[in-house]
Amino acid sequence: MTHPLLAAVRQNAAALNYLYWPGDFDLDRTEHVEAVVLASGEPLEPIAGDGSGGTYFLCGEGGDERPVLYADSEGRAALVAIGLPELVRLLLAVPWWRDCRCFTAEESAEAAEGYLEDEPFLLDERDAAAAALGIELPTEEEALARLREVATGPGPGRDIVLLNAEEGTAYDALFG
Numbered sequence: 001m002t003h004p005l006l007a008a009v010r011q012n013a014a015a016l017n018y019l020y021w022p023g024d025f026d027l028d029r030t031e032h033v034e035a036v037v038l039a040s041g042e043p044l045e046p047i048a049g050d051g052s053g054g055t056y057f058l059c060g061e062g063g064d065e066r067p068v069l070y071a072d073s074e075g076r077a078a079l080v081a082i083g084l085p086e087l088v089r090l091l092l093a094v095p096w097w098r099d100c101r102c103f104t105a106e107e108s109a110e111a112a113e114g115y116l117e118d119e120p121f122l123l124d125e126r127d128a129a130a131a132a133l134g135i136e137l138p139t140e141e142e143a144l145a146r147l148r149e150v151a152t153g154p155g156p157g158r159d160i161v162l163l164n165a166e167e168g169t170a171y172d173a174l175f176g
Contacts, residue, residue, distance in 0.1 A: 003064050005084045006047065008133055018129035019088070022095040022115050022122065024050040031055075033073045035165035044069075044162075047084075056080075056087070059160050069160055071171060077162040078151045078174035085135070086146070092130050093143035101175065103148040108140045151175050 006027060009015045019025040029049030038044050038059060045058040045066075053073030058066040064084040071077040080097075081087035090097060096111035116122055130137045138146070149155070152175055162171040 003047070003084060005064055005088060005133070009088070012129070012132045014125065014132045015129040018095075018125050019091055022119075023091040024052075024095065025056070025091050026050065029055075032057075032071060036071065036171075037163050037165045039161035039163050039170065040159065057162075058084070067160060069162060070174065071162055072174065075164070075171050076174040077171035079158075079160055080147060080151060082150060082155075086150075088133065089135060089138055090143050090147060092126055092135065093138050094140050094147075095126075097144070097147060100144055100147075103144040105141050105144065108144060148175075 009019060010027060016027075019027075025048045027048050030046040031049070032046060032055040033053045036044065036057075040060075042060045046055050047058055047068075048056045050056075055071050057069045057071065058064075059069050059079075060066050066083065067079055068081040068084065068087045069077055070080045081090055094100065094108055096108065096115065099111040100107040119125075127137070163169065164171070
């Protein structure tokens with residue numbers, strides 16, 4: 001399926017490069033490490049992967065507004081965004097979100113330190129990517145609060161359960 005936002009990312013080098021690294025969001029890697037399905041039987045569309053074997057999926061029917069599920073290669077999964085725009089905002093604001101298990105700004109600052117030490121212009125690159133896509137960036141705190149709400153709170157997508165297609169076993173919760 002064609003997704004306007006992902007097409008815009010592909011057409012913009014600044015956005016594509018930033019989402020690829022440090023976002024670890026590779027639009028050319030959509031194969032998950034094993035066959036998976038949603039317990040509901042609804043469609044599951046892989047849209048990108050990361051370097052550790054994780055995959056981002058759009059869940060259910062519809063367009064870019066569908067819930068986004070992230071599944072790692074270790075059998076854990078979590079809803080991380082409601083729609084592609086929200087996912088891209090998260091990846092731009094907090095590309096190291098996987099290192100923020102408690103969803104705190106302190107965790108994010110600690111993770112960011114390592115990235116910024118190696119690439120001091122990373123935040124300028126982030127801002128250029130967001131501007132190229134016409135996306136208003138949330139603060140790290142806002143992005144992490146929304147991630148916590150989506151991943152652990154009540155709301156849309158709470159009934160999304162990812163199963164290993166072969167064994168029929170559910171993935172564990174990515175967040176605790």
